[in-house]
Amino acid sequence: MDLIIRRAVLPGMFASHQNAHGEAGTVDIGIEGSRIAAVEPRLAATAREEIDASGSLVSPPFVDAHFHMDATLSYGLPRVNASGTLLEGIALWGELKPQLTQEALVERALEYCDWAVARGLLAIRSHVDVCDSRLLAVEALLEVKRRVAPYLDLQLVAFPQDGLLRSPGAFDNLKRAIAMGVDVVGGIPHFERTMADGSESVRLLCEFAADQGLRVDMHCDESDDPLSRHIETLAAQTHRLGLHGRVAGSHLTSMHSMDNYYVSKLLPLMREAGVAAIANPLINITLQGRSDTYPKRRGMTRVPELAAAGIEVAFGHDCVMDPWYSLGSGDMLEVAHMGLHVAQMTGLDAMRAAFDMVTVNPARILGLEGYGIAPGCEANCVVLDARDPVEAIRLRATRLSVVRRGKVVSRMPAARAALSLEGRPHEIDFRLHR
Ligand code: FE2
Numbered sequence: 230m231d232l233i234i235r236r237a238v239l240p241g242m243f244a245s246h247q248n249a250h251g252e253a254g255t256v257d258i259g260i261e262g263s264r265i266a267a268v269e270p271r272l273a274a275t276a277r278e279e280i281d282a283s284g285s286l287v288s289p290p291f292v293d294a295h296f297h298m299d300a301t302l303s304y305g306l307p308r309v310n311a312s313g314t315l316l317e318g319i320a321l322w323g324e325l326k327p328q329l330t331q332e333a334l335v336e337r338a339l340e341y342c343d344w345a346v347a348r349g350l351l352a353i354r355s356h357v358d359v360c361d362s363r364l365l366a367v368e369a370l371l372e373v374k375r376r377v378a379p380y381l382d383l384q385l386v387a388f389p390q391d392g393l394l395r396s397p398g399a400f401d402n403l404k405r406a407i408a409m410g411v412d413v414v415g416g417i418p419h420f421e422r423t424m425a426d427g428s429e430s431v432r433l434l435c436e437f438a439a440d441q442g443l444r445v446d447m448h449c450d451e452s453d454d455p456l457s458r459h460i461e462t463l464a465a466q467t468h469r470l471g472l473h474g475r476v477a478g479s480h481l482t483s484m485h486s487m488d489n490y491y492v493s494k495l496l497p498l499m500r501e502a503g504v505a506a507i508a509n510p511l512i513n514i515t516l517q518g519r520s521d522t523y524p525k526r527r528g529m530t531r532v533p534e535l536a537a538a539g540i541e542v543a544f545g546h547d548c549v550m551d552p553w554y555s556l557g558s559g560d561m562l563e564v565a566h567m568g569l570h571v572a573q574m575t576g577l578d579a580m581r582a583a584f585d586m587v588t589v590n591p592a593r594i595l596g597l598e599g600y601g602i603a604p605g606c607e608a609n610c611v612v613l614d615a616r617d618p619v620e621a622i623r624l625r626a627t628r629l630s631v632v633r634r635g636k637v638v639s640r641m642p643a644a645r646a647a648l649s650l651e652g653r654p655h656e657i658d659f660r661l662h663r
Contacts, residue, residue, distance in 0.1 A: 477504065
């Protein structure tokens with residue numbers, strides 16, 4: 230073998246894998262070349278390189294189903310979003326766009342990809358604005374996609390930020406972007422001038438995607454307006470055009486404010502169409518409910534209810550240090566942490582489900598091949614300084630090692646505090662030791 234990770238706990242290894250002492254059993258992960266060759270309790274083989282996970286969690290890499298890499302790390306350019314609202318963010322992005330250069334875009338995106346790799350985030354679906362006819366951001370992110378391919382899967386969505394019908398030339402630009410190599414068809418129906426235009430944009434984009442054999446991921450109903458119901462149209466068009474399993478609705482925040490009876494009809498429609506839902510908790514907990522006094526709505530979509538209805542749900546990061554969000558560092562555990570708080574997913578199974586929403590669920594939404602810790606899968610994984618997925622979320626655990634196609638691409642030392650208390654110096658971490 231080329232690499233063996235010994236004594237690993239996998240995300241699904243819960244009670245059924247416990248040994249006689251109630252401890253989780255471990256496995257050895259054997260890697261040959263870029264693939265996982267074996268996952269067994271104890272591998273007799275030896276390897277050129279070994280990592281001792283010592284009972285720590287080894288997960289398939291984090292996957293971000295929703296990001297904006299063309300805007301990332303632009304915080305403060307040309308000014309800071311004073312109100313912190315979505316609409317000022319869009320206006321601010323409009324001010325920044327004419328000043329963008331391809332070089333600066335590439336540089337910022339590459340820097341973010343470095344952060345991502347260090348966080349064990351090895352696959353990102355990023356929207357890229359196509360409303361600037363120069364398609365400078367498209368060219369820049371296609372270049373970034375090529376350059377990071379050895380260590381990160383970057384999937385691009387052609388995103389008409391200013392509205393497909395509202396922004397002159399946007400549909401042509403979107404088609405050009407797809408022809409240049411962008412992977413997925415995007416949209417923003419709630420930002421069109423009327424509800425009718427929003428519906429029309431969904432129909433046009435879904436027909437285009439069906440014709441091209443592409444996936445769809447729309448910003449959909451990112452609004453507190455309970456009557457913003459473009460997700461219904463998106464599900465209906467998905468069903469009509471046979472796009473089942475290839476369409477995602479991103480944000481879907483209006484669902485938070487919708488009437489419960491209407492939602493009881495909507496969820497089965499989404500399930501029937503195989504439309505996935507991508508919630509962005511860090512962003513929507515800060516952007517939504519801005520016109521409320523008190524009580525103030527949380528705004529995130531109905532994550533547990535969507536999941537219970539059998540709909541694929543993922544959490545996305547959406548933004549890091551850009552016109553819409555001043556914080557973030559590419560940490561999908563921070564995203565899951567916020568998501569489970571906002572959705573009150575505090576039961577044990579719900580917290581484990583939150584971990585899936587930043588790993589296996591988005592991997593399925595992106596259509597990643599060879600994802601997982603099993604023989605035959607691509608040898609991509611992250612060793613976390615935690616014993617299980619819930620502890621990983623609680624601690625936003627350090628990524629001790631990140632492996633991409635069989636090679637260690639990042640290492641980080643475990644965080645330990647050196648305490649000096651009443652003459653008894655000792656080290657602590659924040660894992661539960663018992
Ligand atoms: Fe977004």
